[in-house]
Amino acid sequence: MQASRARLFKEYKEVQREKGVDPDIQLICDDSNIFKWTALIKGPSETPYEGGVFQLAFAIPEQYPLLPPQVRFLTKIFHPNVHFKTGEICLDILKNAWSPAWTLQSVCRAIIALMSHPEPDSPLNCDSGNLLRSGDVRGYRSMARMYTKLAAMPKKGAESSHTL
């Protein structure tokens, strides 16, 4: 417990110090609970997620960093490895391949990499996975693009709450 708190505090300081070093990631710690974090990540360019801003929720276990953080998308996303309803992410480093050398920041980078390189063979979103597996890249892209526009982009005319 003490070790996880110390480590998270160190990560918090690092995030404050390196603010803006990685413009694609913004990590925010909950005001009252260091075990709850959110992150805003930019959809990577040349993907259907480009231009979108996606919100992630981190729930960090007490045994962190022996155990990985639980991460899910709060923003709706159409992606083979993200559960469409719950936002759960299927990513090896968040499960078996976790190593305590990963940080919240590097986990965000891994998730951005996953957005660029979906793995349709281990789908949590079967519709999305099936489109890619059947070779319908165009179908996948247009669906993903539509949901990015619907859920991850500021509405035209409305004041955006997601700014990076």
Added chain:
Amino acid sequence: MAVSSSAGDDGLRPPPQQCPICLQSIKQEAYLDRCFHSFCHQCIAQWVQYVGNKNSESMTSIKCPLCKTDNLSIVYGFNGQNFQRQYVNPKLEQRSFSDAHEFRMKFYIGDKGPTDGLFHVEQYWKRRKYLQKNPWLQQWLIREVQTLSQDEDVEVIVHHIIGVAEIFFKRQQNGENKATPEQQRIQFRTLLSDAARPFLAGYTERFINELESFLVSGLNVEAYDKVCMQQISEPSSSGSLDSSSPCDETLQHVYLPYFDEDIEIDK
């Protein structure tokens, strides 16, 4: 399940001396035996224990948190003289070395050898007793170097050390060396130190002391161990071992004949 890039590259590596697990500066530095990545001893030991508990069958190796290399042990507590080693699978530790190795290690950790001043070092050099080859030297060296290097495969090192010693003794035999016995002794020790130091580092000086003791004793490995053990159990009786009447009757048959006073080698 999606596969991400390795944790080893792309900016994950922290600046040196920061433990990648707790992100603080490293306390009680420990490193993995294959990839040499450093961590706090407590951090990496905890990770090994955690992974071990998670897996039902016993593991023999641990993947480095940074580079995923399979490692067999954690090395820690190193100070140039000693180090400690914690195997991922404790059985491996027992498999590698015998009790005798462990017993010998104790001599090297203490600050005084058990046989210091026990044998007649001066006579050995004066009477050129080294001209009689000790047939147990190789066996003894293998065990000592294994103990000190914590490595099973020491054949090359032992071969090297024996080679240096034999060349020296051959020169002595040919009478090329005109130095006094005391100078010859120093020459021998310097040569052997230089040969052993790259492999034994901080242990070198003690190793040379032990090597000389062993050669001077003229005993075989078992008998030499027995004398050492005796010295440890009765440290008060630290009187010099009289070569003509060994204190232990059972040791007599293992002495080389040059312990008999009547053997003299002409200068």
